[in-house]
Amino acid sequence: MYFVDTLETEGLGNRSYLAGGPGGAVAVDPPRDIDRVIAAAARRGVPIAYVAETHVHNDYVTGGLELARLTGAHYLVPADAAVSYRRVLVHDGDEFDVDPVNGLGLHAVATPGHTPHHTSYVLTERGRPLAAFTGGSLLIGTVGRPDLVEPRLTEELARAQHRSARRLVEQLPDETAVLPTHGFGSFCSVGRVGTDATTTIGAERHRNDALVKDVDRFVADLLAALSDIPAYYAHMGPVNSAGPRPLDLTPPEPADAEELARRLAAGEWVVDLRARTAFAAGHLAGSFNFEGKGRLATYLAWLIPWGKPVTLLAASPEQVAAAQRELARVGIDRPAAAATGRPEDWLRPGDHLRAFPRATFADLAAVWRTGARPVVLDVRRSAERAAGRIEGSLHVPVHQLHGRTAELPEGSEVWVHCATGMRAAIAASLLDAAGHRVVAVDDDFAVAAAAGLPVDTSDEAG
Template sequence: MEVIPFRTPGLGDQTYLLTHEGKGVLVDPQRDIGRFLDAAAERDVDLRFVLETHLHNDYLSGAEQAALRTGAELVLPAASAAAYPHTPAFHLEDIPGTDGLTIRPIHTPGHTPEHTSYLVLIDGEPVAVFSGGSLLVTSAGRPDLLGPERAGTLARLQYGSLRRLAALPRDVGLYPTHGEGSFCGVSGAGRHTSTIGDELEGNALLGLPDAESFAGELLADPMPIPAFYAHMGPANVLGVPAPPEGDLREIGPEELPEELRGGVHVIDVRPRGEQAAGFVPGSTGIELGDDFGSWAGWLVPYGAPVALVAEPGQDVAEAVTQLSRIGMDDVRGVVRDLGDIGSARFDLVDLEGFLALTSGAQVLDVRMPVERRAAPLPGATERFLPDLVAEGVPAELDRDRRVLVACGSGRRASIAATILAREGYRAVVLNGSGAHDVAAALEA
């Protein structure tokens, strides 16, 4: 038996391909299924099952399309009530495979009500459990993604689910879907897989005495929920079509102003240094990186048409793939040369330059609340980056003065600079350092 992980860093998730005697089991595939099917083909593996642990909140599933493409049996939690053909997985009702492989569903509600983990047995011996968003490496899946009204109940259910999994043999491999970097988890450990034995020794949540204290721990300091999450679960219930194919249309810079007036949202994926030197007024600058799709889905109205601005030779296919994973399929084209329409600007400065400007300046901290509490920036106006879009620019900021913007590294601050520019502000971005560095320097 071999378990091959496919890490998607920007979403903090993993898909798995288990192979045994030439047969394959694909677990929690994201929408871009080509990479999984190619791996199976390279190993001459016949895909036998596609398993879904739950109706995902953070990405569109590729499970239905993978099953249709390969003829594999699609297995979903019985309570998912998905609106397309599948085999319902009931608690402890074994699903027989071939050559001694058996899949045993284990109902593990908490992250979602229908959540089901899958224990894999080879010749009757348990060897691996795919735990989705239930038991994670030194952590657990969030119980609050379906709203605060259900969070307490789901957290108490998660307590029982973790203990159900912890009762498995210690040498069983643990393969969760969510991990470090995912907004579906409570925390990150830097590792993506584990064993039941390692979790019994290293997962503090398993040491909590009862469901109430467990729920209190999970819900004590919840992270924000990305805006696009609200659209993922309903889409995964109804079924996700294959992503669109074809090359991206090249757009001339003279077309962009008209596109903006027509409701198209322009996303600039160039490095922040290029954006600072000149970007299209009204555009959102999100330099291309592992988490590009997540920020785009959080900051741009979901389902809105978008156009990309990229450098010549930049990999816009990666940007389109990341957008596709969350269902932002209406990408109208890409501009490779802005010409003279990139008239908006912001400044990038290092820590020393930022500190030199702080005396009497207006400073905006766009970090998450938990980051700000850990290292407060004295005197700063606080507004988490997505809230600049959802709630607007804080009223106390003066348009006639520069706004010094800080986050953890400069990535979010540079995005914020393009949002501020829409409202007539000129930003100075702390680049390569974070607000915590400023706070430490000011204390010193």
């Protein structure tokens, strides 16, 4: 008798797992906010006997070290991972008794590729494989990206991914569940990620790129599919190697209107978490809009200069708390301050809210039909734009925009778009704060051509 509980971290596109039986459990790749894992174990009424890391993560701060400390669990970390704390060194083939009474164990399988030291863990029942926790190795339809360690190792690690995926398939029966950490929107995945919620060794055998392509074609396709790496990834590996400090989710200091004005004047980041529709209708001049219900951690951590103080604005303390938790997962531990309520509450006497219009691609097409050619800014990533772009549009990916706003024509109204509207809202807020007149296109790019806009889908679209 065994269980596997999945802990989704949707904003980062990752999953962690708690698995075991009545006598003990293992937590695999736990998130920074370990109270979620402890609560899951409490609901099951089981002790956490082991905490297992598949690799030193590049996309989030692990909660593994603190979880092991608090629960007294054995902390399993691949032997070749360079870390600064005591742990149980895991080698290929090692076995661990998770719930000895019920015959549940953990079998380590070296699966280098996502990192050189990457290790997968197979949950077994009296030696029979039940589920494979594959971290950033075998994902749903693809594998984890191999370019996060060192550029000179990228091709070598891509080839290792091919070998590792095939090793897992050779060792495990088709019915074995495949439970990856990455691949649900994480930038740690690459290639054609499957949309299924679950998968098995048998399913992957017939559709995973690493299993249906020969090594040379697989490597060539994988390297061609690599895209931008979020800037904050450079800080995650060192934090995880050194050992993250315990998480502090106590509320940040409250900020009044004078304090907000002072922080803005000092060049700090004041981030409005409200919905993009509300932000466009009225916001504090100089503030940036990163929706709390969007991919807050990914995009704020990607864009903000690392270490820059951040103050949060929200409609409620609950929204601040949720954002604080999400940001801590990527190492933005303590907001400098926070303010809640209405945007009018954040104004000093005599100050006024700023606003900018929102539009659709049909609205832009209507302007186009008059003969006008407004400045159109595309803030999608290069790979997205290569599949189609509005003729004559400018291109600055949103993660580069904060440092490149001066490149845009002065005095012109800028219509900014992305794929669905969320990144366009971030970009519009950055441009608005820099003094540009802006229109945020809050629409799906898939309808741009049907709306009447000239969309170039040639290979040369850039």
